[in-house]
Amino acid sequence: MWMKILEIDLTAGEHKVIEDEDLFHMAMGGTAVATHLMERYCDPQADPLGADNVIVLATGPFSNILPVATKTVAMFKSPHTGELGESHAGGRLAMSMYNAGFSAIVIKGAATEPLLLDIDEDTVTFLPAGSIWGYSTTATDRVLRSGRMGQRGKRSIMRIGPAGERMSTYACATVDTQRHFGRLGLGAVMGSKNLKALMIGGGRYLPQPDRKRFRALYDTVYESVVKSGEMRKYHDLGTAVNIRNLNHLQGLPTRNFSQSWFESAEKISGEVFGDTYLANQIACAHCPCGCIHLAALREQFHEEHGFKTAQVSYDFELIYALGSNLSIDDPRAILRLLHKVEKEGWDAMSLGVTLSWATDAFLGGYIGTEETGGLVLRFGDADTYLEILNRMGEGTPGFFSNLERGAQVCGELYDCRHLAMTFGKNEAAGYMTGPNAFTDFIVGVRHSHLDCAGYALDQAMVKMEISVEDQVKKMADEAKFRMLLNSLVICLFARNVYTKDIISEGLNLLWRECTTDELETFNADILRRKYEFKLKCGWQPTDLELPGKLTEVITGAGRVTQEDIDIRADIYWREVGIPADCHVE
Secondary structure (H helix, E strand, O other): OOOEEEEEEOOOOEEEEEEOHHHHHHHOOHHHHHHHHHHHHOOOOOOOOOOOOOEEEEOOOOOOOOOOOOOEEEEEEOOOOOOEEEEEEOOOHHHHHHHHOOOEEEEEOOOOOOEEEEEEOOEEEEEEOOOOOOOOHHHHHHHHHHHHOOOOOOOEEEEOOHHHHOOOOOEOEEEOOOEEEOOOOHHHHHHHOOEEEEEEEOOOOOOOOOHHHHHHHHHHHHHHHHHOOOOHHHHOOHHHHHHHHHHHOOOOOEOOOOEOOOOOHHHHOHHHHHHHHEEEEEOOOOOOOOOEEEEEEEEEEEOOOEEEEEEEEEOHHHHHHHOHHHOOOOHHHHHHHHHHHHHHOEOHHHHHHHHHHHHHHHHOOOOOHHHHOOOOOOOOOHHHHHHHHHHHHOOOOOHHHHHOOOHHHHHHHOOOHHHOOEEOOEEOOOOOOOHHHHHHHHHOOOOOOOOOOHHHHHHHOOOOOOOHHHHHHHHHHHHHHHHHHHHHOOOHHHOOOOOHHHHHHHHHHHOOOOOHHHHHHHHHHHHHHHHHHHHHHOOOOOOOOOOHHHHOOEEOOEEOOHHHHHHHHHHHHHHHOOOOOOOOO
16 A cells, blocks of 8 residues: 655645655554544644644555445544544545555645645645636536546546535535535535645556455455345445335434334335436446446426436435435435535535424424524425525525534524434434434444444344343444444445455455454554544533433334433443543643
């Protein structure tokens, strides 16, 4: 793997290349390297929207070399939560960083005017971006790709839309064809730095050692991805298949988590999207799976038979956030909302949960037409939701600007925090399966269902009985193991393909020899370091509040209480080695 870091100073308009063999020999790549670089470059007390915040991008030793090692890790201080932010994106970025010759990029400082970074191996060009400031994510990609694709290699383009420019705290950064650094506001951090976009590419390649062993390893992974059935779900209907499955298990959030099943789930199922709207399937660079599902959205823009067709990405989380949780049962209406979200550059999950909070608050009398500018909010009213998005996109002050700060801030401003479905200030993922999912949302280092797989454990509990102690131990073990997966950096869809034996063989070939005990120590150390950074930002492991509304509803595992969460959290902190009452100065 490359052992070089590209450091870019936006304030000074300078860059330098740092060779750091010791760092990569110790920390591997991805999440682990990004954590070490955050410790090195970012003051935990920095203003998330100030020049002292940094953006770290990191890949791993398997990136662009083995199948489905397609992700890039981004770390930054989150403007949405005020502490560690981490997000992963696919597309071509990991491949393009590899071709440029870097395993990590650190972006610090802030430009005084809108800026575009053009990276071609060791050459970094700072270009004015005033002419595209205000452009949608789709328009920005189209303009930049038409003008820059003649350069070497298959370049990747990472950019923000107007939401990032307005510094919406849950604005995302879009990568290539509708891939995203979603959640936690990387787009807002880029906007605060006046960084509209980053383009990167090159023509560098590393020779592979022991070609015979490498070929055997590569073929094993490839065959498992393509033929074993481990990833068939993602290639076929994609994660949208979860709509019907979770609804059957009564774990599908509906109408701002008022109930755990949607009576119209069949109308917005993955099967319906696949049979009626699916137009194309594509894959991230160096992935044979093809899990990215694009639907055709055909809309009339002129009464004289003037139509335009857009391809809109969809998956389970998007259908939940802008479908069942808003009580919208029309796939085309969901696609219209997603298309607007894509162009503006919001995180669809945070936006959807914020809209569901707004509807609940309106129906409960906490806000009225005075706040909404005359709009009457009702679950299922897609046209009104689209109008809300339009007003948010126009920067309408007051209520609509507040919506760009997320459900928890809005809940506190309008005195109905109990209706905000947030965990650690981050809006909930689409799993209403029970206490392990909710605990996962709270204790995870990313405040994400991707940390400990608690939702899967809740589902497994339907068929077996496991003590609470053992349930939480499984979650803690999963959290540690994912430090390894995210340091490699493997798409988590392939987590069952990359067995410990395959990972060990790959590390011995592409990184360095290491024992199982060494890897276990590595995993625990990175997880601990991430928690310590969060603590230095002001987060506390005692911040375990379950949204009030969730104590009043029935999940797939029945009713959940605050005590259920507290018991699990106490066990979890013990298992990962974080004292529940710790403080880091």
